[in-house]
Amino acid sequence: MDDNKQFNDLYAFLQVAKLGSFTQAATVLNVQPSALSHRINDLEKRLKVKLLNRTTRSVSTTEAGQQLLDRTAPMFAVIQQELSALSDYTEKMSGKIRINCPERPAFEFIYPKIKLFLVDNPEVKIEVFINNLFIDIIAERFDFGVRSGEDVPQDMVAVQISNENLMALVASPHYLDQFGKIEHLKQLTEHRCIVFSFTAEYRLSEWEFIEQGQLNKIRVSENLVFNSQALIKQAVLDGLGITWLPATTVNSEIQAGKLVSILPQLAISYPPMYLYYPQNKHKTPAMIALIEKLRWQNRNSI
Template identity: 40%
Template sequence: MNKNYNDLLAFVTVAREGSFTKAAGQLGVSQSALSHTVKGLEERLDVRLLHRTTRSVSPTEAGERLLQSVGPKLADIDRELEMVNEFKLRPAGTIRITAAEHALKTILWPKIKQVLKEYPDITVEISMNYGFVDIVAERFDAGVRLGESLEQDMIAIPISPRLRMAVVATPEYWANHGKPVTPHELVNHRCINIRLPTLGGVYAWEFEKDGKVINVNVKGQIVIESSVNRLDAALSGLGITYVPEDMVMESLADGSLVRVLEEWCPEFDGYYLYYPNRQLSSPAFKILVDALRYSSR
């Protein structure tokens, strides 16, 4: 039998993505060429590997078995090829990271762009995602999460100081609606909400004071994931927003936003870069980790 490992890579990518279109984009080939490649593999094996419909693609029983047996081996080969870069004069390779918008904007990007300038052969692919991504299954090298939500089987490197949330709105909003004295009073206000994929619903704002924890289900006209857009909505006078403190320091200083319930917003554990403890760290990955590592000194 003619052995072509590119055929296996094509099949594994399609099966994992559940789409010829997405897989073609990831592999940098046309959709028709990818479909032809997978079909050729099925003909050589004389077995159907994928169920195809107009809306989705999924592995057959035989395809699932091949995916589970071959997929991890191809991932191991990719890691070993990355390790060959260790023998290059300059560190090189592609690093895939997933992170939410706030971490990306405030922590990752300022440091990553310096790494890219210093090491032109390193490529970084960043996926902005608000959910708890399975970085092993999705083939990311690392992800970013808050310390309180880290998985125990991961290596975790701190990349930010401790964080704090802030409840803010414009002076005009407070003048028209009054300021809440306790978190419970927020239910009587127009609030700018966020729906988190990890919760499956609208996020309940979290508060704590003197050991007392309160979660408030607020309401309003807007539900939006982007913290940047929630801040813009608040600055536009559309209601109260609840965002990381570092995002509003300038607005608080110039008076365009006013803060309330500050005593109910304690610090909490910051962001961590996490990755599998079996990760074979390439020189490029080690450089990125060192660049992102946070030190209070």
């Protein structure tokens, strides 16, 4: 049995039963009354039950027809509501947006923009999942991912959402008073260092600098390890050691005198952060608007 035909004929029956007229139902369905009558006859034959009582003046449901009407009409109503709801994805600023993002850009680049975006678009739902590991955003059903430019897969569309990532070597004034100032990179190996960890095995304990135009990598001790940059920042503020973080994460503390920038002339910069998504991804109006909100050239509009 053709399921599509069964479904279509059932919908035709509902229109006739609700309107009590083949003529009116035919107008709604944009078919001829005679063609509609044949469809109902075919449906009754397939179901082996009479659904409608017909006279020259009226049409009414049989007991079986009324039961079918009562049970299926609400289902079709729900289907119609769901189909109508899909228009939200093409006409309204609504729907859900899921973003997978590392911790720092989530705090520094994503949240400051989305908190204002949601004020203007209250029907949009946004989910931000902080994850410092690389994942397949398609397999995990995320709309967007956020990564450094050098880490974005080549088959993705990438939208810049930050400036270049300048790094900063910092410590608290109290720590430097206690353990001494650092005037050369080699001295780092003599100090307590607070290290970021992506996983239990992968720690960022090789810090990079630009010295005399050359890349210089220094392997530091892992005196304190966190997989959260927020905890690393707190630990360095508490004087527990020296750390190496993106400058945007600690600039305000440096300006306030709570942290000291060490050897800033040797700081290295990495590529900007990017929002990325598949090339063939269907984007709702809300997604398009959020992309533009996050785009780096709009940074002064937050």
